[in-house]
Amino acid sequence: xxxxxxxxxxxxxxxxxxxxxxxxxxxxxxxxxxxxxxxxxxxxxxxxxxxxxxxxxxxxxxxxxxxxxxxxxxxxxxxxxxxxxxxxxxxxxxxxxxxxxxxxxxxxxxxxxxxxxxxxxxxxxxxxxxxxxxxxxxxxxxxxxxxxxxxxxxxxxxxxxxxxxxxxxxxxxxxxxxxxxxxxxxxxxxxxxxxxxxxxxxxxxxxxxxxxxxxxxxxxxxxxxxxxxxxxxxxxxxxxxxxxxxxxxxxxxxxxxxxxxxxxxxxxxxxxxxxxxxxxxxxxxxxxxxxxxxxxxxxxxxxxxxxxxxxxxxxxxxxxxxxxxxxxxxxxxxxxxxxxxxxxxxxxxxxxxxxxxxxxxxxxxxxxxxxxxxxxxxxxxxxxxxxxxxxxxxxxxxxxxxxxxxxxxxxxxxxxxxxxxxxxxxxxxxxxxxxxxxxxxxxxxxxxxxxxxxx
Amino acid sequence: xxxxxxxxxxxxxxxxxxxxxxxxxxxxxxxxxxxxxxxxxxxxxxxxxxxxxxxxxxxxxxxxxxxxxxxxxxxxxxxxxxxxxxxxxxxxxxxxxxxxxxxxxxxxxxxxxxxxxxxxxxxxxxxxxxxxxxxxxxxxxxxxxxxxxxxxxxxxxxxxxxxxxxxxxxxxxxxxxxxxxxxxxxxxxxxxxxxxxxxxxxxxxxxxxxxxxxxxxxxxxxxxxxxxxxxxxxxxxxxxxxxxxxxxxxxxxxxxxxxxxxxxxxxxxxxxxxxxxxxxxxxxxxxxxxxxxxxxxxxxxxxxxxxxxxxxxxxxxxxxxxxxxxxxxxxxxxxxxxxxxxxxxxxxxxxxxxxxxxxxxxxxxxxxxxxxxxxxxxxxxxxxxxxxxxxxxxxxxxxxxxxxxxxxxxxxxxxxxxxxxxxxxxxxxxxxxxxxxxxxxxxxxxxxxxxxxxx
Numbered sequence: 001x002x003x004x005x006x007x008x009x010x011x012x013x014x015x016x017x018x019x020x021x022x023x024x025x026x027x028x029x030x031x032x033x034x035x036x037x038x039x040x041x042x043x044x045x046x047x048x049x050x051x052x053x054x055x056x057x058x059x060x061x062x063x064x065x066x067x068x069x070x071x072x073x074x075x076x077x078x079x080x081x082x083x084x085x086x087x088x089x090x091x092x093x094x095x096x097x098x099x100x101x102x103x104x105x106x107x108x109x110x111x112x113x114x115x116x117x118x119x120x121x122x123x124x125x126x127x128x129x130x131x132x133x134x135x136x137x138x139x140x141x142x143x144x145x146x147x148x149x150x151x152x153x154x155x156x157x158x159x160x161x162x163x164x165x166x167x168x169x170x171x172x173x174x175x176x177x178x179x180x181x182x183x184x185x186x187x188x189x190x191x192x193x194x195x196x197x198x199x200x201x202x203x204x205x206x207x208x209x210x211x212x213x214x215x216x217x218x219x220x221x222x223x224x225x226x227x228x229x230x231x232x233x234x235x236x237x238x239x240x241x242x243x244x245x246x247x248x249x250x251x252x253x254x255x256x257x258x259x260x261x262x263x264x265x266x267x268x269x270x271x272x273x274x275x276x277x278x279x280x281x282x283x284x285x286x287x288x289x290x291x292x293x294x295x296x297x298x299x300x301x302x303x304x305x306x307x308x309x310x311x312x313x314x315x316x317x318x319x320x321x322x323x324x325x326x327x328x329x330x331x332x333x334x335x336x337x338x339x340x341x342x343x344x345x346x347x348x349x350x351x352x353x354x355x356x357x358x359x360x361x362x363x364x365x366x367x368x369x370x371x372x373x374x375x376x377x378x379x380x381x382x383x384x385x386x387x388x389x390x391x392x393x394x395x396x397x398x399x400x401x402x403x404x405x406x407x408x409x410x411x412x413x414x415x416x417x418x419x420x421x422x423x424x425x426x427x428x429x430x431x432x433x434x435x436x437x438x439x440x441x442x443x444x445x446x447x448x449x450x451x452x453x454x455x
Numbered sequence: 456x457x458x459x460x461x462x463x464x465x466x467x468x469x470x471x472x473x474x475x476x477x478x479x480x481x482x483x484x485x486x487x488x489x490x491x492x493x494x495x496x497x498x499x500x501x502x503x504x505x506x507x508x509x510x511x512x513x514x515x516x517x518x519x520x521x522x523x524x525x526x527x528x529x530x531x532x533x534x535x536x537x538x539x540x541x542x543x544x545x546x547x548x549x550x551x552x553x554x555x556x557x558x559x560x561x562x563x564x565x566x567x568x569x570x571x572x573x574x575x576x577x578x579x580x581x582x583x584x585x586x587x588x589x590x591x592x593x594x595x596x597x598x599x600x601x602x603x604x605x606x607x608x609x610x611x612x613x614x615x616x617x618x619x620x621x622x623x624x625x626x627x628x629x630x631x632x633x634x635x636x637x638x639x640x641x642x643x644x645x646x647x648x649x650x651x652x653x654x655x656x657x658x659x660x661x662x663x664x665x666x667x668x669x670x671x672x673x674x675x676x677x678x679x680x681x682x683x684x685x686x687x688x689x690x691x692x693x694x695x696x697x698x699x700x701x702x703x704x705x706x707x708x709x710x711x712x713x714x715x716x717x718x719x720x721x722x723x724x725x726x727x728x729x730x731x732x733x734x735x736x737x738x739x740x741x742x743x744x745x746x747x748x749x750x751x752x753x754x755x756x757x758x759x760x761x762x763x764x765x766x767x768x769x770x771x772x773x774x775x776x777x778x779x780x781x782x783x784x785x786x787x788x789x790x791x792x793x794x795x796x797x798x799x800x801x802x803x804x805x806x807x808x809x810x811x812x813x814x815x816x817x818x819x820x821x822x823x824x825x826x827x828x829x830x831x832x833x834x835x836x837x838x839x840x841x842x843x844x845x846x847x848x849x850x851x852x853x854x855x856x857x858x859x860x861x862x863x864x865x866x867x868x869x870x871x872x873x874x875x876x877x878x879x880x881x882x883x884x885x886x887x888x889x890x891x892x893x894x895x896x897x898x899x900x901x902x903x904x905x906x907x908x909x910x
Contacts, residue, residue, distance in 0.1 A: 071838070071876055076909040092838050093876040098900040103909070116786055116798055116836035139787035139855065162791070179716065181793075182723035183812070184832050184847065186840035188792020261634065268637035331571055332594035336617070337643020338636070343571055352873075357638070377639050381571035383526070383547050385641035392639065400594065418807075418873040421526055421548040429910070441906045445553040451896045454531040454558070455884070 008045045008322045008407065011432075012363075020368040020405050023434045027327060028366045030428065031403045035442065036329040037346035039427035041078065041410060046323035047085055053251070053315055054086070056292040061303070063310045067111050069249055070096045072316030073324070074415045077429055077439035079103035082319065088131070090249075090314045094121035101128060111246075111312065113160070113216075115190055122147045126155055132244055132312075134158040134216045136191045141204055148209035158214025158244055159200055160191035161230060163222035191217070194226060201234055212240060218248025220313070224298040231302045245303060246312035247295065254285030255321045255408035257359040264357060279359060279392055288318065317411040324410025326351065327365065328389070330402040331381070340376050342398045347380010347387040350417040350424060351409060360390040365403040370396035378404065382421055414440065419448045466497055466887075467818075475823040475860050478889045482782060483821045485883065486858045490897065491784040492801035494882035496533065496865060501778035502540055508706070508770055509541070511747040516758070518765045522566050524704055525551045527771030528779070529870045532884055532894035534558035537774065543586070545704075545769045549576035556583060566701075566767065568615070568671075570645055577602045581610055587699055587767075589613040589671045591646045596659055603664035613669025613699055614655055615646035616685060618677035646672070649681060656689055667695060673703025675768070679753040686757045700758060701767035702750065709740030710777045710863035712814040719812060734814065734847055743773065772866040779865025781806065782820065783844070785857040786836070795831050797853045802835010802842040805872040805879060806864060815845040820858040825851035833859065837876055869895065874903045 013021050019028040022042055031038055050066065057064040067090035068082045074096065080103045083089070089100040092114040100110050107128030115136045117125075122144055125133060135141050135157050148155040164187045180187070192200040204212045215231065217223035224247060234240045259279065267279050286294075296303075296311075303309060328344040335341070351360075362378060364370065372394035380387040389406055398404075417424050423443035428436055468476050474483040477497055486493055505521065512519040522545035523537045529551065535558045538544070544555040547569040555565050562583035570591045572580075577599055580588060590596050590612050603610040619642045635642070647655040659667045670686065672678035679702060689695045714734065722734050741749075751758075751766075758764060783799040790796070806815075817833060819825065827849035835842040844861055853859075872879050878898035883891055 074904065076904055076907040080909060093836065095874075095877055095900050095903060099904065102904075114836070114838055115834075116800070118786060118800070137787060137789045139789060143787075164792075178720060178723070182716070182720040184794050185792030186843065188794070189789075189796045189832070189834055189840070190791075190838075193791060261637070265633060265637040268633070331573060332592060332598075334592045334594060334644075336645075336648060337619075337640030339639050339643070341644045345571070345573070377644070379570070379644055381548065381569070383569055383645075385644070388641065416873055416875045418871055419550075420871045422550055424906075437908075437910045439908050439910055441908065443906060445550050447906070448550060449529065449531055449554065449557075449895075451879075451881075451898060451902070452531040453892075453894050453896065454535060455892045455894055 008042060011042055011044055014368040018367060018369045020363055020365040022325070022430050023432055025430050025434050025436060027325070027405055028403050030436065031327045031329065031365070034426055034428065036327050036403065037350065037425040038327040039409065039414065039425060039440070040325045040327060041427060041429045041439065042323050042325070043081060043429055044432045046078065046081060046320065046410075049253070049319045049323060050082055050085055050087055053288055053318055056289045057311070057313060059289070060292050060296040061300075061311055063308060065310055065312045067312055067314045068319060069314050069316030070100050071415055072411045073320040073413070074099045075427060075439055076103050078320065079105075083109075094118065094124065097121065097125060097128070107131070113314070119143055119147055123151065126151050126153055132156050132158050132214050134160050134214065134246065135204070136160045138200065138203065141207060141210065145207040145209045154209055154211050156213045157204065157210050158216045158246055159197070159204055159212070160216040160218070161197045161226060162188060162191040162193050163217045163226040164188055194230070197230060198233060198237065201238055201240060205238065205240070213242060214244035214246055214312075215242050216246035216248060216312075218314070219250025220247040220295060221250060223247040224295055228299055228302040231306065235305060241306055242309050244310050244312055245299070245306070246314070247299070249314040249316055251288065251291065251313070251315045251318040252285065253288070253318050253322060254283060257283065258355045259357040259359055261356060277392070280394060321411035322408045324408070324413065326406040326409040326413070328404050328406060330398055330400055330404060332400050333398055340374060341379050342376045342404070343379050343381065344389065344404060345381055346422070346425065347382045347389060349380070349382060349420045349422055351389060351406070351413055352416045354412070357391060359392070360409070361407040362390055362393045362395060363405045363407065364396050364398060365405040367396045367402065372396055419443070423448050466499055469823040473822060473824045475818055475820040477780070477885050478887055480885050480889050480891060482780070482860055483858050485891065486782045486784065486820070489881055489883065491782050491858065492805065492880040493782040494864065494869065494880060494895070495780045495782060496882060496884045496894070497778050497780070498536060498884055499887045501533065501536060501775065501865075504708070504774045504778060505537055505540055505542055508743055508773055511744045512766070512768060514744070515747050515751040516766055518763060520765055520767045522767055522769045523774060524769050524771030525555050526870055527866045528775040528868070529554045530882060530894055531558050533775065534560075538564075549573065549579065552576065552580060552583070562586070568769070574598055574602055578606065581606050581608055587611050587613050587669050589615050589669065589701065590659070591615045593655065593658065596662060596665065600662040600664045609664055609666050611668045612659065612665050613671045613701055614652070614659055614667070615671040615673070616652045616681060617643060617646040617648050618672045618681040619643055649685070652685060653688060653692065656693055656695060660693065660695070668697060669699035669701055669767075670697050671701035671703060671767075673769070674705025675702040675750060676705060678702040679750055683754055683757040686761065690760065697761050697764050699765050699767055700754070700761070701769070702754070704769040704771055706743065706746065706768070706770045706773040707740065708743070708773050708777060709738065712738065713810045714812040714814055716811060732847070735849060776866035777863045779863070779868065781861040781864040781868070783859050783861060785853055785855055785859060787855050788853055795829060796834050797831045797859070798834050798836065799844065799859060800836055801877070801880065802837045802844060804835070804837060804875045804877055806844060806861070806868055807871045809867070812846060814847070815864070816862040817845055817848045817850060818860045818862065819851050819853060820860040822851045822857065827851055874898070878903050
């Protein structure tokens, strides 16, 4: 349907009984042995994605810190593997910080982001000597200054700048601006607005216990647009020569396809008049090498003016998404509302969605060499109409008991899963040597309410 | 902003230091003692909502079973209280069934719903003598028949009918129909479609180990529209005299206001041209007594024709929502994007949203007698723009350290919460006698990954 990251595809094969294998490990057998639903992570893809990402940036700019965004997948084993390969960690809460430390990241390889940092979390971060704390408000700078003072430390800080302009009606009207304003400019709550950025840096320089060393914007597409002029202005006006330039995250590997209502409707109409579906076509996604090249050509001059500071990038989804497969079991199939529905044993409780519709690539693991012959919607077991794994998947005939491999489920699944109606599944790690290890145990019913007191 | 269920308001007062109290218990003190975020449940409201709901229906129809929908709030203490007051339980998964039994519901007071019921869960349900199993597909009827046969039982079943017609283009075109069809008729996947309902009942009657005793449709608004003609047809054509008529759930007490994009935009434009906001007006919500009366007048004749079967209703939100308050702490306040934002220590990790925007009633618990003077958006601590608790709340001036009481947080919060970036909070129960008991303990950082194996 659309691209699966190359590294994962290289390790997926079909064996002589038609089962999907990962490094030769039969995924249907794994599902039988460990039960479904079941997360299976591919160590080679995880490491390959990280190393490819780092190489892509390093080949265009030598001083790059790849800070893995812990929130994407906070499993201890996953975090530990990335730490061993040289990743830095980006943490966004006290819990993230705790997990990063537990996974063995030294403070010097941790940066602390996010709009919400209580004093005790800041204190812990400083005591652990985190590399950089990115601040998002004057209130946070004041708090951090106090904490640093109490600990007798001069803390390195970066200021996060919000690249989205206030969508007021003063300049150009557009429907998007109107919607954005009506929704209270939700994007606008992060960091310092562009209008106030200069004054914010000026104030930040006056705190005795803070050392202003970084500038940050997120996501990277917008960061590269707003940072160059701002960096020049701050250098010329306030003499700031940043040690760290942070362009955030948002790097996408094309693994999951986010589809909007308009696309769904136009596709439906195309098919009604006999045209081919656009949703089943491959979508060209620029390679990470192309993204790195474009990014550095956009901000390269600014970096040179600053005498080549450290460039910080914060990928999460890019590294973990294609490294994770979710194995689910087909409970039953039914025709309803003009579509064929395959009901499986996991849904949005463990595959939460970010947009209205996310299309995921599905393989019938026990019929992996069969050609697709029909279109299925794959539904989860919850009781909501929007509990689906994917829509309009082209699959071989699907029956009760079939095992579906949902590809590219490694990002924002374990960490954002909930226990609504079902305990959460186990996770395995498959090594390149075909070794299978349990990295998270399956929850029992009792685990779901083990904090409840039945007074 | 809009109605809070009367029972909760009766128990909320302001003490002489201006703090919000529940049955005289100072909520600011509770937040200090137990930490924030903190769920506080009011036993009197919980019980009052249940009893009011039951009375409303019983006053118009004597044979009513109020089946509490366990998934709404599966806390053991909450479930146990409702069981003690005479509620039946509606379970929608094997986990729900486990919890209902653990909370002391006997099988005879449990009905089992949902589109996904594995054989082992059906077996357990039959062994526990559940009152009724509502089936949604032929595959499920076949499976249940086998399981019942293996246990030597004739199982009482109901068939769920889907009240939503296939939105094809055959009859009337509308934009809603187009969107619905483009989205693969998500609502259509549940139960038997109206077109196939008659044939499904005909088939169901032929299973030797199943006793067709019920008919179900959900939600109640649509159920009352489609059930009367269908019941007549089935009685006349197949001679079925149902023992149970189940109209599902969907009962709303007006506690949380679901706002669509159109309403937000029109409100924004109204205010731009100087008109008053519509979002701050009270919204009239029909009382549950009026709903019960209307519902029974719509299906009353059908029930009479069936010689007064048992009417099953499945409320969840109505009973629990207004019984729960979430106490959060203001971390800091900032102006951004043209709005004032109060950042608090809980967001959509524990208050998941069902629609794009949900407006919730907020009280500054430590300034409960102060008049509102400003408009705030209340943001959670996550890193997403849509992580907010409410928009455009009229509040007294809000500062760091203030405790906000978010009213009506009892439904789909504990049960659908996740641990994304933050461990989950404790829950307390306040009795009418002002006794405070812990019904769920706070999670620690370690609890979040206690199933992880750091291999």
